[in-house]
Amino acid sequence: MKVYADNAATTKMSRASIDAMLPYMDEEYGNPSSLHSAGQRAAEALQRARETIAKYLGCDAKEITFTSGGSEADNQAILSAAAAGRKKGKKHIISTAFEHHAVLHTLKKLEKQGFEITLLDVHENGVISPEQVASAIRSDTCLVTVMYANNEIGTVQPIAEIGAVCREKGVLFHTDAVQAAVHVLIDVRKQNIDLLSVSAHKFHGPKGAGALYARKGVILTNVIEGGAQERGKRAGTENIPAIMGMAAAFEESCLAMEENNAKMSAMRDRLIDGLSGIPYSILNGDRFYRLPGIVNFCFEGIEGESLLLLLDQKGIYASSGSACTSGSLDPSHVLLAIGRPHEIAHGSLRLSLSVYNTDEEIDHILKAVPAVVEYLRGMSPLWRDLETGKRKHILK
Numbered sequence: 001m002k003v004y005a006d007n008a009a010t011t012k013m014s015r016a017s018i019d020a021m022l023p024y025m026d027e028e029y030g031n032p033s034s035l036h037s038a039g040q041r042a043a044e045a046l047q048r049a050r051e052t053i054a055k056y057l058g059c060d061a062k063e064i065t066f067t068s069g070g071s072e073a074d075n076q077a078i079l080s081a082a083a084a085g086r087k088k089g090k091k092h093i094i095s096t097a098f099e100h101h102a103v104l105h106t107l108k109k110l111e112k113q114g115f116e117i118t119l120l121d122v123h124e125n126g127v128i129s130p131e132q133v134a135s136a137i138r139s140d141t142c143l144v145t146v147m148y149a150n151n152e153i154g155t156v157q158p159i160a161e162i163g164a165v166c167r168e169k170g171v172l173f174h175t176d177a178v179q180a181a182v183h184v185l186i187d188v189r190k191q192n193i194d195l196l197s198v199s200a201h202k203f204h205g206p207k208g209a210g211a212l213y214a215r216k217g218v219i220l221t222n223v224i225e226g227g228a229q230e231r232g233k234r235a236g237t238e239n240i241p242a243i244m245g246m247a248a249a250f251e252e253s254c255l256a257m258e259e260n261n262a263k264m265s266a267m268r269d270r271l272i273d274g275l276s277g278i279p280y281s282i283l284n285g286d287r288f289y290r291l292p293g294i295v296n297f298c299f300e301g302i303e304g305e306s307l308l309l310l311l312d313q314k315g316i317y318a319s320s321g322s323a324c325t326s327g328s329l330d331p332s333h334v335l336l337a338i339g340r341p342h343e344i345a346h347g348s349l350r351l352s353l354s355v356y357n358t359d360e361e362i363d364h365i366l367k368a369v370p371a372v373v374e375y376l377r378g379m380s381p382l383w384r385d386l387e388t389g390k391r392k393h394i395l396k
Contacts, residue, residue, distance in 0.1 A: 302376040
């Protein structure tokens with residue numbers, strides 16, 4: 001049996017998304033900037049897609065800019081807010097220690113340009129409180145950027161409450177909603193969100209397409225210079241096939257959100273209950289304030305890389321964290337941020353589900369993971385030291 005359980009890294013494209021793309025790869029291949037009728041049909045399709053994304057975010061179509069994905073959207077949002085802050089003499093930005101690297105690396109870049117960055121500590125349950133944000137805001141704060149849901153441990157943040165704090169303080173608020181979109185109800189107006197990022201391949205759309213919401217009045221700084229596409233805020237001919245696929249996938253998933261979440265939550269809870277029975281294991285992140293499809297565990301006495309390779313041999317495709325850093329042997333910065341020691345963080349496993357997973361696949365995972373963990377521990381000198389008392393267990 002083959003089980004794809006790495007949906008936080010990327011998802012299978014839906015049939016609706018593929019079908020929406022095909023006409024714009026064959027018959028309707030015009031450039032939306034062209035004045036002839038073929039180009040104008042492409043421009044009309046682009047507008048329909050923009051309206052679809054806006055509808056399910058609770059904003060105006062003019063507030064949507066299409067990008068190449070979540071990383072570009074994050075970069076443009078943060079750099080735009082920083083540029084606006086610099087003009088007013090405000091060069092302080094607040095974020096969290098467990099953001100995606102698209103955010104953290106952009107903040108590092110700004111730090112070299114003289115900005116002061118405050119990274120809020122994350123509670124062990126993987127949740128940031130509005131009070132933390134409120135206490136960190138200063139008179140020179142120009143931006144707060146807090147991810148909607150963590151891509152490694154799946155915990156969901158109190159975005160509406162954080163947005164309310166930022167609005168009251170007059171500070172721009174950006175949220176990376178790449179992992180959360182289609183799994184939580186988003187209303188940028190009600191939640192006081194000024195900037196928001198999404199990426200198509202996280203919700204059964206194509207890779208290479210994303211969107212940035214920027215509230216009317218928020219001035220975007222160009223990250224890519226060139227033509228006047230996207231109202232002059234993102235140069236380059238729009239990828240119409242991918243954008244149409246993204247809009248179709250977004251609408252399909254949003255309409256089926258309640259049903260999909262119920263199915264995934266049931267499978268997620270089965271995984272949590274089953275894996276919790278493995279001795280010296282721990283669930284990472286809050287049990288309840290989490291996305292319906294992400295489960296992340298640490299197992300003492302093993303290495304995550306070995307666990308992933310042996311699970312792959314059993315047909316289970318999983319990860320130990322973000323796909324963007326999967327080539328690194330360093331422990332996850334997310335797990336370190338919630339207080340896991342290095343030696344525990346190294347033994348992590350992330351299983352991320354989609355609506356395409358089945359109960360039979362969960363059965364297979366629950367049979368395979370305990371067996372692989374037991375096998376790896378049986379080969380480990382470290383585990384022998386733990387079991388014989390030469391070293392003390394960290395986990396209970």
